[in-house]
Amino acid sequence: MKKILMTLAAVAMAATMNAQGYIGGTMGIGSMKVGDADAETTYKFLPEVGYNINSDWAVGVSFGWTKGDLKVLKNEIDAYNLRTTQVNPYVRYTFVHSKYFNVFSDLGVAHAHVNGGGDAYGVGITPGLALNLSEKFSFVTKFAYLGWQHAKANGVKSDFFGVDIDATNVQFGLYYNF
Numbered sequence: 596m597k598k599i600l601m602t603l604a605a606v607a608m609a610a611t612m613n614a615q616g617y618i619g620g621t622m623g624i625g626s627m628k629v630g631d632a633d634a635e636t637t638y639k640f641l642p643e644v645g646y647n648i649n650s651d652w653a654v655g656v657s658f659g660w661t662k663g664d665l666k667v668l669k670n671e672i673d674a675y676n677l678r679t680t681q682v683n684p685y686v687r688y689t690f691v692h693s694k695y696f697n698v699f700s701d702l703g704v705a706h707a708h709v710n711g712g713g714d715a716y717g718v719g720i721t722p723g724l725a726l727n728l729s730e731k732f733s734f735v736t737k738f739a740y741l742g743w744q745h746a747k748a749n750g751v752k753s754d755f756f757g758v759d760i761d762a763t764n765v766q767f768g769l770y771y772n773f
Contacts, residue, residue, distance in 0.1 A: 615647040621768030653687040681707035713748030
């Protein structure tokens with residue numbers, strides 16, 4: 596048993612010694628109008644930290660705050676006034692590498708706590724594009740969502756499965772690579 600644990604520890608140390616970290620995050624803001632109601636502003640603020648295991652694979656976690664981001668509760672309750680705190684660990688695969696940009700996709704698991712009572716969970720894929728401004732800085736955009744979400748807030752349960760592409764699902768951010 597000791598040999599197995601020592602081998603696993605050595606593999607983990609070797610993987611992290613070659614890893615390149617990044618810190619940053621994304622923000623998103625949008626306006627949405629449903630029916631005759633006034634337009635509501637939605638926003639996301641999601642700081643992020645991660646490690647590039649190699650040139651193709653990375654692991655990370657984003658965490659932060661959103662307002663009006665639970666697509667699964669649209670038209671069921673006043674979803675646009677929901678405020679959530681969330682944690683989203685992910686695995687990132689970069690499938691296009693260039694000197695100037697990278698194209699990637701995050702496979703993530705999400706948990707959001709709805710302020711005032713309730714929770715949401717999800718599993719999905721989020722595509723993204725990183726513009727390499729320099730060796731240390733990247734401008735990042737994430738857009739769309741393909742996956743499943745389940746939410747329960749204010750006594751209402753809801754499920755979503757599919758593709759979500761709209762102006763409230765686009766995020767922009769900056770990464771510092773170290």
